[in-house]
Amino acid sequence: MALPTTSSSAFLSYNLPIKAYGAQFKAFALQKSDKKAENTRKIAMTEDQKRRNLLGKEFEGKNHLPRVEEEANDGHRNTSDERITNSHSISDSPASATRSAVLKACSVTSGILLALGLLIREAAHIASVEGWLNLDSSSELSFGLEIWHIQLVFSIVVLVSSCRYMLLKIWPEFAESSEAANQKVLGSLQPLDYLLVAILPGISEEFLFRGAILPLLGLNWKSSLVVGAIFGGLHLDGSRKYSFAIWASLVGFIYGMATIVSSSIIVPMACHSLNNLVGGIIWRSASSSENKD
Template sequence: MEIITTNSCWSRRNGAFTLHSSCVNATHYQNAFFAPNVRGRKSSSISHNRTLTIEIPRTFGSNLKALVSRNSVKKARKDGQPPKRRNSPTNRKSSNEDDGLDIADKSSSGGDNSVESLNHNLASGSSTSHPARSVVIQACTVTSGLILALGLVIRQVSHIAFLEGWPILDTSTEVSFDFEMWHLELIVGLVIFISSCRYLLLKIWPDFAESSEAANQQVLSSLQPLDYVVIAFLPGISEELLFRGALLPLFGFNWMSALAVGAIFGALHLGSGRRYSFAVWATFVGFAYGFATLISSSIIVPMASHALNNLVGGILWSYSFNSGKKYN
């Protein structure tokens, strides 16, 4: 088949292509494919005063591409080379899927770096999401109120039961709200002792340090300075009224009861990022508060000690946390 060569002087109108004769270099068209669709004079040459209009079927492009592709495959087979695959829509889709897998592989290969970055951000406290200030204060207020109410109910029920002759201790008389001056010395000594033990454990017990850090970040990171007083005193007062002011005398006013109540106190401190190491620490602290209650027979001593220890721990953590953010 001989193909007309032109100087790109084609124009298209209503689906027909028009070739201006002034742009034709050769006018040989001896093919049955073109001949029936030629409008004008059939001759071996075209004058410069006429134009040649050729209607090309819409399937001509796809037929031509298929013909070229088959010729390429035949030529490649003759040369002994594997034929090149055209980038069909199906191939493009597969290529995109492969690219997606490659991206996923790259993402998974960089997982270690992402974990390290997350751990670094957790340590610096810069990108970890925490509950809002209002949520923390509301949760603390509601929980402390419920614990306080439960402690008051147990004390009142035990008082009524004792008056009725039941074989239980009157918790309201065994552990009273009395306060004497020497109680102040016991409170200060207890605060110093517990704060020193906590500081030492944070240095020598990594699991306890991580557990304490996670719990403190979740509760304290969004608070204002004055909020620390609320967060420190509400749990200190309500928890001591329940555990040392109600359960301790109810189980028996002795050191075994103090240890049992301390273990319950420690077990309830699991969760919210706090591990078993923190529960062990809370058990020890609960026993210390219980022992102070046995000595003083006053609920004011464990209440004040607990609240002040919470406040001291919160202030020290806030100082170290803000210092770490400043230097990071």
């Protein structure tokens, strides 16, 4: 009995499907592997992009931080500059002394000037009696007041006040100096205080300069000019400039001539006090009008 034989064609008929299925499986496996690799690559790219974005934000934040700090510093510098500017503006503007300080200074200074004037007059009288000087100031000038003295006082007050008003309009430096002095002395005073700060200096200063010093140099226009220059020079201070000193020298010369003409110390005292009062009233009125505007 012959055994069945397996032909090569039959083997191939069974083997070909198996190989085909193996190839398909391998192809499927490779496809799955490729997809997995692609997904892994995409995930890796996504993670890498996230890291890059995060690093980019941190970098921008670091770059932005100095800018914010710089802007903050600029704001601080601007605020500081504004404060400095405001402080300069405040410091530049004339500050008023307190009312009590002004009244105290006026009273004390006037007392000192009166005492000094009395001392000079007494020394001149003793020197005249002893024969050291031919001029006795206590006898050359009196404290009398006649009718025509009143007319002289009125005329001088009108003259000085008118000249001062015109100079305030045409001489900026004088106007600035006068404003600074008035603001410093008169800014904190009450209306009735103006009488005190007008009369006390008027009496004490004239008693010293025109009632004591002028007679020692001689009752003439040259001596009046010298005493006026001394009087004006002593009016120089931080708020009053040379323009004010020149004006005070001129006014001092006028008061000296009034003293010589009248032979009375009361005349320059009255002129000085009234001019102080008129000037103070005009300044207060002008300041009140500016504040209302």
